[in-house]
Amino acid sequence: MLRYITKRLLLIPPMLIGISLITLLAMHLTPGDPASMRYGLNPEVSGSARAHLKELYGLDKPVIIQYGGWLKRIVTLDFGDSFIDDRPVIEKIKERLPATLILQISALILIFSLALPIGVMSAVKQNSFFDKATTFLVFIGFATPTFWLALLLMRFFGFQLEWLPISGMSPWYAQDYSLPRRILDLLWHLILPLFTLAFTGLAGISRYTRYSMLEVIRQDYIRTARAKGLKENKIIYHHALKNALLPVITILGLTLPALIGGSFIFETIFAWPGMGRLMYTAILQYDYPVVMGVGIISVFLTLIGILISDILYAVVDPRIRYE
Amino acid sequence: MLKVRNLKTYFYTQRGTVKACDDVSFDIDHGRNLGLVGESGCGKSMCCLSLLKLIPPEGNIVSGEVLYKGRDIFSMDNKELRKIRGNKISMIFQEPMTSLNPVLSVGEQMTEAVLAHKDINYGEAKALSIELLNKVKIDRPKNRFNEYPHNLSGGMRQRVMIAMAISCRPDILIADEPTTALDVTIQAGILELLDELQNEYNMSVLIVSHDFGVIARLADRVAVMYAGEIVEYAAAEDLFKNPLHPYTKGLLSSIKQIDKRDKRLSTLKGAVCELDNLPKGCRFSPRCDLASSECREALPGLKEISPGHFVRCVKSG
Numbered sequence: 001m002l003r004y005i006t007k008r009l010l011l012i013p014p015m016l017i018g019i020s021l022i023t024l025l026a027m028h029l030t031p032g033d034p035a036s037m038r039y040g041l042n043p044e045v046s047g048s049a050r051a052h053l054k055e056l057y058g059l060d061k062p063v064i065i066q067y068g069g070w071l072k073r074i075v076t077l078d079f080g081d082s083f084i085d086d087r088p089v090i091e092k093i094k095e096r097l098p099a100t101l102i103l104q105i106s107a108l109i110l111i112f113s114l115a116l117p118i119g120v121m122s123a124v125k126q127n128s129f130f131d132k133a134t135t136f137l138v139f140i141g142f143a144t145p146t147f148w149l150a151l152l153l154m155r156f157f158g159f160q161l162e163w164l165p166i167s168g169m170s171p172w173y174a175q176d177y178s179l180p181r182r183i184l185d186l187l188w189h190l191i192l193p194l195f196t197l198a199f200t201g202l203a204g205i206s207r208y209t210r211y212s213m214l215e216v217i218r219q220d221y222i223r224t225a226r227a228k229g230l231k232e233n234k235i236i237y238h239h240a241l242k243n244a245l246l247p248v249i250t251i252l253g254l255t256l257p258a259l260i261g262g263s264f265i266f267e268t269i270f271a272w273p274g275m276g277r278l279m280y281t282a283i284l285q286y287d288y289p290v291v292m293g294v295g296i297i298s299v300f301l302t303l304i305g306i307l308i309s310d311i312l313y314a315v316v317d318p319r320i321r322y323e
Numbered sequence: 324m325l326k327v328r329n330l331k332t333y334f335y336t337q338r339g340t341v342k343a344c345d346d347v348s349f350d351i352d353h354g355r356n357l358g359l360v361g362e363s364g365c366g367k368s369m370c371c372l373s374l375l376k377l378i379p380p381e382g383n384i385v386s387g388e389v390l391y392k393g394r395d396i397f398s399m400d401n402k403e404l405r406k407i408r409g410n411k412i413s414m415i416f417q418e419p420m421t422s423l424n425p426v427l428s429v430g431e432q433m434t435e436a437v438l439a440h441k442d443i444n445y446g447e448a449k450a451l452s453i454e455l456l457n458k459v460k461i462d463r464p465k466n467r468f469n470e471y472p473h474n475l476s477g478g479m480r481q482r483v484m485i486a487m488a489i490s491c492r493p494d495i496l497i498a499d500e501p502t503t504a505l506d507v508t509i510q511a512g513i514l515e516l517l518d519e520l521q522n523e524y525n526m527s528v529l530i531v532s533h534d535f536g537v538i539a540r541l542a543d544r545v546a547v548m549y550a551g552e553i554v555e556y557a558a559a560e561d562l563f564k565n566p567l568h569p570y571t572k573g574l575l576s577s578i579k580q581i582d583k584r585d586k587r588l589s590t591l592k593g594a595v596c597e598l599d600n601l602p603k604g605c606r607f608s609p610r611c612d613l614a615s616s617e618c619r620e621a622l623p624g625l626k627e628i629s630p631g632h633f634v635r636c637v638k639s640g
């Protein structure tokens with residue numbers, strides 16, 4: 001087990017380097033650059049001033065040199081300052097990361113705690129009313145565009161009923177609140193985005209669980225468990241589910257990147273101050289340091305996510321653990 | 324001790340009804356072994372699985388009774404049924420490679436079988452399991468206890484299955500082709516083990532095989548199955564000395580020829596009939612040398628020719 005984890009950990013640095021290199025190259029292949037972005041439309045800025053600016057940021061050097069210098073700094077989490085407001089990139093990320101993580105991790109927990117039982121139950125009672133009803137519901141969620149559902153809910157619960165806040169995370173006055181009050185306020189603001197994410201995201205995991213359970217409950221070892229006289233609950237939730245989880249964990253590993261990066265559209269609609277929006281505006285403004293910083297942090301968290309799912313896999317499956 | 328009466332297990336498929344067990348009856352007496360023999364696909368496994376209601380969900384036990392000490396297993400509720408399964412009647416399967424759960428340790432799978440039925444604590448269950456692993460001749464039982472099925476060979480997995488099956492000292496052990504999937508060299512060892520355990524525990528073994536050699540090794544009585552039906556049912560000695568049904572004769576003479584290294588392997592012509600497309604009259608008639616028009620008209624019943632020797636053939640008796 002320890003060897004397995006070490007092996008996985010050693011894979012992280014090369015992956016990180018590879019992905020960051022690709023990000024940098026991609027930025028260079030797109031037209032426009034920060035120097036012309038900032039002053040391009042200003043006739044008072046001369047060509048020499050622009051050249052000076054490029055030199056300052058090191059933009060006149062070859063890409064690979066830029067990358068080398070930059071790599072040195074990120075080890076110390078120094079992503080430089082934003083081109084737009086000159087604030088350190090790491091500061092901006094620190095502001096935004098919690099919002100994304102809180103929302104996405106609670107969505108993930110909610111999705112799993114609903115999808116697993118739904119998947120298991122609909123497999124065990126295949127073609128029952130429960131199976132058909134959840135299939136229908138889950139596919140409606142899958143087919144509903146997130147932004148549309150979000151707007152619908154905001155209109156109904158926010159404008160018409162005025163039960164829930166329409167958007168944002170914490171209003172300005174929340175700073176004065178006591179801690180419990182602030183947590184409540186956070187939960188209050190979480191309801192709509194969380195529901196939207198969970199409802200539209202339920203289909204994947206619940207369907208995979210159902211499919212995988214249907215496979216597993218036909219297996220010989222389930223018959224063995226039954227022949228031993230075990231209780232049905234133990235057979236389903238221990239013998240079968242443990243096997244059925246394996247493919248689901250793989251899916252978890254694949255969904256994590258999307259979760260951690262946050263979604264531009266989603267965060268924009270709910271005015272959720274997360275990484276998605278930060279990245280979006282940074283890209284529009286050619287704010288290289290921010291784009292790179294957010295990119296690296298996302299990649300890093302994604303790799304950690306994949307590591308977690310690999311470890312979970314090994315915890316469940318002894319064949320991996322002792323490979 | 325176990326009386327099976329008129330058991331019918333059918334599969335309703337798109338191509339028609341598959342009569343995997345059709346009107347099967349037999350008895351298993353205390354401490355005596357019954358052999359169930361027949362070609363592949365004739366319904367042996369479905370018959371065994373029916374006894375404990377373990378058939379796959381698409382199968383149907385249409386009618387019949389399985390009386391264990393006078394109580395009908397088919398009319399028991401789930402709780403009563405659980406008390407029988409693995410406790411009074413346990414089962415080992417044809418496929419040792421897939422019969423153990425790959426993600427649970429040998430120890431966990433063994434102890435849970437005991438803990439489900441006996442009022443003992445985990446420590447005692449563990450000690451018992453290790454003792455049983457030792458009894459089924461698995462080396463280093465203490466280490467094996469913590470290992471997972473993928474560490475074990477097919478023969479060892481079958482031994483673990485056996486250890487698990489006998490852990491509650493059942494009255495009856497159903498062994499569905501316990502050696503078919505194993506190497507010939509390992510087969511003998513498993514049969515010997517079953518024989519030893521049967522004597523020691525004084526249980527009854529329902530030994531299933533397509534191989535008369537295996538049956539001869541263990542069985543006191545033998546039921547020969549063909550196309551979902553029992554065609555001959557007799558004491559083992561009687562059956563081997565004096566087979567009456569043409570199918571049994573064919574099966575037995577094919578082994579004798581193998582013994583004599585005869586090149587003609589089988590006197591049985593043709594393939595097993597399709598269970599969803601049965602011939603009219605005697606199911607064996609398309610392959611039977613003695614078949615006449617009489618055989619194709621009515622389905623012959625199982626008749627007692629001499630005391631305890633039953634045959635399903637119009638030409639016998």
Ligand SMILES: Nc1ncnc2c1ncn2[C@@H]1O[C@H](COP(=O)(O)OP(=O)(O)OP(=O)(O)O)[C@@H](O)[C@H]1O
Nearest residue numbers: 334341343362363364365366367368369370379598
């Ligand atoms: N799930 C199923 N659906 C339809 N028919 C089935 C199903 N399972 C088994 N059968 C049919 O039931 C019949 C009996 O199968 P069974 O497994 O009992 O044979 P068997 O005598 O044990 O053969 P083998 O020696 O190969 O194990 C077969 O002809 C098979 O086609």
Ligand code: SF4
Nearest residue numbers: 605608611618636637
């Ligand atoms: S009844 Fe006729 S066909 Fe059937 S086994 Fe007897 S002799 Fe053969």
Ligand SMILES: [Mg+2]
Nearest residue numbers: 367368417500
């Ligand atoms: Mg079989």
